[in-house]
Amino acid sequence: xxxxxxxPRHKIxxxxxxxxxRCDPISEHNRLYWYRQTLGQGPEFLTYFxxxxxxxxxxxxxxxxxxxxxxxxxxxxxxQRTEQGDSAMYLCASSPPQQGETQYFGPGxxxxxx
Amino acid sequence: GDSVTQMEGPVTxxxxxxxxxxxxxxxxxYPSLFWYVQYPGExxxxxxxxxxxxxxxxxxxxxxxxxxETTSFHLEKGSVQVSDxxxxxxxxxxxxxxxxxxxxxxxxxLLTVNP
Numbered sequence: 001x002x003x004x005x006x007x008p009r010h011k012i013x014x015x016x017x018x019x020x021x022r023c024d025p026i027s028e029h030n031r032l033y034w035y036r037q038t039l040g041q042g043p044e045f046l047t048y049f050x051x052x053x054x055x056x057x058x059x060x061x062x063x064x065x066x067x068x069x070x071x072x073x074x075x076x077x078x079x080q081r082t083e084q085g086d087s088a089m090y091l092c093a094s095s096p097p098q099q100g101e102t103q104y105f106g107p108g109x110x111x112x113x114x
Numbered sequence: 115g116d117s118v119t120q121m122e123g124p125v126t127x128x129x130x131x132x133x134x135x136x137x138x139x140x141x142x143x144y145p146s147l148f149w150y151v152q153y154p155g156e157x158x159x160x161x162x163x164x165x166x167x168x169x170x171x172x173x174x175x176x177x178x179x180x181x182x183e184t185t186s187f188h189l190e191k192g193s194v195q196v197s198d199x200x201x202x203x204x205x206x207x208x209x210x211x212x213x214x215x216x217x218x219x220x221x222x223x224l225l226t227v228n229p
Contacts, residue, residue, distance in 0.1 A: 045217065
């Protein structure tokens with residue numbers, strides 16, 4: 001069990017560029033979550049996958065955001081036409097079938113949009 | 115909707131002092147309750163959890179009891195150490211749509227323990 005991993009750990013981009021983040025959950029965890037955390041705040045839910053199906057998206061997830069989990073394993077989160085307000089820590093979490101309420105978090109990807 | 119309110123920080127204590135961080139919640143269903151800890155530059159680590167009323171979660175000397183009558187889940191530790199310095203988040207998980215256990219977090223409380 002190597003834990004949830006996320007890449008890259010840090011990303012600096014210019015406004016208007018597209019960025020993509022990757023999350024590798026713990027093996028055999030069927031649920032995968034994305035959250036966004038801004039400075040001084042708790043994480044906020046963005047989206048949820050059960051296996052490969054995206055079952056819920058928050059209203060925080062504008063049309064510029066898209067997430068996939070093509071084979072029910074790793075997931076990607078893409079932001080198109082980034083804005084300065086997208087600057088935040090993007091956290092991924094996964095949970096196992098037997099204990100769905102317990103989520104294990106990755107180290108996060110810190111995005112800075114200039 | 116669901117919400118979590120936790121004690122605002124920062125909290126500064128001397129080593130071996132007693133710690134309490136208050137947390138109250140609002141939920142429509144029967145949530146599970148959690149405390150997560152975030153060390154500088156790292157992601158969130160699960161500290162402890164409780165899944166039903168009157169359950170006590172405990173780990174590394176930290177404890178919290180699920181109090182349904184007061185909708186609270188206060189974090190306590192009898193004797194803090196410098197290594198406990200971190201941001202602590204209270205959170206609840208309420209089952210949505212049959213399978214989504216999305217977490218709702220408080221704003222976090224920064225704890226600094228001085229030697």
